[in-house]
Amino acid sequence: MSSTAATGTVTGRETSSRPVSGRFELLTYLGSKLAAAVVSFFVTLVIGFTIFSLMPSDPVRTLTRGRPTSEAQLAHLRLQLGLDKPIWERFLSFVNDTLHFRLGYSWQFQQSVSSLVADRLWPTLLLMGTAMILSVTLGLWLGVRSGWRQGSLFDRIASSTSLTLWSVPTFWLGMILLVVFSVGIGPIPSLFPAGGMSDPALPQSGFGHYVDVARHLVLPCLTMVLVVFAQYVTIMRSSIIDELGSPYLLTARAKGLTDADVRRKHATPNALLPSVTMIFMQLGTLVSGAITVEAVYSWPGLGYLTYQALQIPDLPLLQGTFVVFSASVIIMNFLADVVYRYLDPRVRAQ
């Protein structure tokens, strides 16, 4: 090996202290992202409070609408709701209450907002979680296949179908599905229930209950999936197309990987990053639910709760759901930043 010695040896000593600085880097990274999350949350609190305080309708008048009330009663109600205090004092107590998970008291339901949100959280998570898993799976699969064979018949059918469904208004698609599969048209019998989460006439526990809930879940979930899966198709497809020309795919082929393996082991993992960002952004909106879908199918989730609150308007409830929705988006974005570091070694270096 005499001549290889002459080629010079490349050593890597200059960066051998990496592990220690790496741990420090990780803490700095997490710290800065966490600080950013806290700041965003505070800003949303300010915005939330301002919006709901500036609403033109007088909540006391709204509450007493249609009922004979004296001025004294109105004043008493104002006192009770804390509306007589100066705005900055109300803001401070709002922040304080929020930090202690006291989200106020719903005028409409005469119940604490926290308990309402807790009650409605599970149905929303069930609906949105199922829809999310299905649409991500379907969307990413279609996106990878379409991008890999760009311009093929498969690509053209998949892309045009998903984009068409994406541009369809959610409420319209929901109502069409409702008419076709719930009411039944022509030869199609009524296959699925029209609304709600379970049939009150049936027992509310046991295996039969789960089947009942699953049957109620089908239509809202299908509507949700059909409307949102296109964004995963589009983003995954374009990321795969970006990777197509990469020389490392050629290297992998030259080593003997089959076309399918090159796609699965090399192209897809590298193309996945934009989709992961997207998934986390969607996860943040998971709890806010789809107001439209939940309203169309009377699905008793947070979206439907918001819809009900809007009709009054039930300000403490709206404010409460606003805070919960913002917080979930901020938390998920923070998690996305953390996960990103593990998915992409290049982010670690920055």
Place this chain on the structure above:
Amino acid sequence: MNVPALEVRDLKITYPARRGRGPARAVDGVNLRVEQGEIVALIGESGCGKSTLARALVGLVKPTSGQVLYQGTPLNYSAKALKKYRRHTQLVLQDPGGALNPRQNVFDAVAEGPRLHGLTDRLNETVRTSLTRAGLRPPEEFTARFPHEMSGGQQQRVVIAGALALDPSVIVADEPVASLDASVRGEILKLILSLRDDLGLSALVVSHDLGLAWNIADRVAVMYLGRIVEMGTVEEVLLRPRHPYTRALLSVLPDSAKDWRPTLLAGEPPDPTAIPSGCRFHPRCGNWAALSGPDREAAGCDRRDLPILSGDPSALTLTACHLVPGEHV
């Protein structure tokens, strides 16, 4: 007679027409041999088909017609046979940063080939040996690194190590140093030379750089618009170039012989979808342009097709030109 390590016979690769242009004849009749333990440089400007030819040699592009032979046996394009062939002929690409998967660390990048071919008995040792052979010493320093944590030269060494891990007998390198710093180029070229000396590897090195050919090649083939226009030993082709295209390429090098005037190639850049009739170089050829009247008529560069060079490695030099006396076969 020795069986050549790698050979192409009358190779043609045509890409289908698109967007109103004719089909692209990227490789349009090439004979070429790489003997055992020989380094051949394939020189040409971009778009001349040299990268397509390189890809055909490693079986990544299926020829439209003609043959690629590995140790005398024509390539079989069934998936199974191709996979087997990959062990013998490996590809090294131009941009080492792009040729490595950004998510794979060095160990995985180098181990991928052996894993795929079931050579996992002594995987750690294989990876270590390959890295050492590629000049990354000590290998432990590098195995856990990701591509972005290394310099371009180190990345190219990792690519080469990944190729060596399969213990190939031929390496096809497509512009292996074009995207590297000048200081690192020499090192990588020395590495390729030492691999030939130590492991008996044959290599085909594709480049647009004649200086590179001078440094490492035994023989040189100059390619223009899908055909080889001149080939021979390094000394013959680079010191006594016969073809006007080779002369033009050499004349613009800063240290070329004093009696040559720099010849700048004029005219359209070559387009494989519209190959000129006769000699494909005639629209840009200074010798042809200098002719007039009956001489021009007699030469007929724009009408008479040239035969395809035989690629016989025992010939000192072969030239495909109507105006240059010599072997046209």
